[in-house]
Amino acid sequence: MTKYTLTLSLVFLLQLVLSQESELKNIPGSRVFLVIPGGFKISKSTTGIEKSENVGIIVMDLRGGNFSSNAATFTEANWKSKADTVLCFKEYKIQGFSAKKVQIQSSGMNFTALIFGDSTFSAMMTGMAPIGDKSSIKQIEQALNSVKYDKTLKINSLKIAKFKLNTDKSPYKFAQHSSSMYIFTKYGEQTSEWDELSLVVSELPFEVGFTVEGLAQQAIIGLTNNGFEYEKLLSERSLVLNNIQAFELEVAGKMNEKDVIVYLLTLAKGDNSFTLMGIAKNDLKLEISEFKELARTIQLKY
Incomplete structure (x- = not known):
């Protein structure tokens, strides 16, 4: 019975992972993939996704860029000198790529910025929403947590x-x-x-x-x-x-x-x-x- 239950659990988890992976969508003009939250759509005016005029995620895919140099000033101290409030700052890995993420509040807006890459590229995403729009802020955080990058993708x-x-x-x-x-x-x-x-x-x-x-x-x-x-x-x-x-x-x-x-x-x-x-x-x-x-x-x- 225990072995049967464990098998069902593993199957369920596998299906869940595959389901999440299938929801990943490429952001046109970049090699970035993410899960697009409900109510958001591919932006017509910039590279990224948008929910409304002041809610969205802007994507910058700097192919040929260098993460170390491009992220040199992306530090907690630097953000604290610019923003009204720094809610969190962390350094971690995305698919083995070095990454930095910060969440700040400034001029009535909540911004979440993510940068990651290696010696051949750096990708940066900036999510924005009014401070009072808790739902959109959560959606943006979830989308940024889903980010994947395909270095082999050919872009016309x-x-x-x-x-x-x-x-x-x-x-x-x-x-x-x-x-x-x-x-x-x-x-x-x-x-x-x-x-x-x-x-x-x-x-x-x-x-x-x-x-x-x-x-x-x-x-x-x-x-x-x-x-x-x-x-x-x-x-x-x-x-x-x-x-x-x-x-x-x-x-x-x-x-x-x-x-x-x-x-x-x-x-x-x-x-x-x-x-x-x-x-x-x-x-x-x-x-x-x-x-x-x-x-x-x-x-x-x-």
Whole structure:
């Protein structure tokens, strides 16, 4: 009788595990899998899942990233210096990968951030919900506890992108995708050298109250915070591309003590914004012309 009961228990546990595994869903645009809680759905505006405008989980899959360097500042002390309240912080393993997780409260919101990976990638998930929404907070915690990662999964990055560029007549070809960034380089070559020329397309949520002009200004501020020395505005103009209002900007400055020209094209539709950026570093006139020619072929898929 005891042996029979034990066998039934093992069968039940096996079925339960298989059932849980079958509920794992891939987050499009990433190698991350998780159990999607009731009421949540795959987000249309970012990589992740959402339940409402202010409840969801954002997923960033940094392939080619390094967990040790990317998680260096992900410490309990650092979070305590930024958040109103740190509810918990722990370091553990996910499928053998090093992981760190923190739950904080700030500005009326509850945030749970998880980062894990190895020397070849790092994945980060950020769950958010109002502090008073206990049910959603619990669902987010359960979803993050279910996370799995498949390093072998092949991703067709351009298929999931909400835009397309016509590269037929351009020397720039698609090279790689990381989180919300799509990188086009000369002949599609992948390199980490600073002098590599690239046109980077950032696909991000379009916040209420933002403008395409504001997107361009935000991009310049971001560059300035990362070593760009602004010198002067060369040109700016509003234009319409495929019936979508856009904004184009060129500014001169220095990076790494070298003269550069930054080219920007910004546009938005619905909940999504698109910022295309190229930094001319050598033959400035030719490179700006090539960036502009490719950027203006952009079409949105929706």
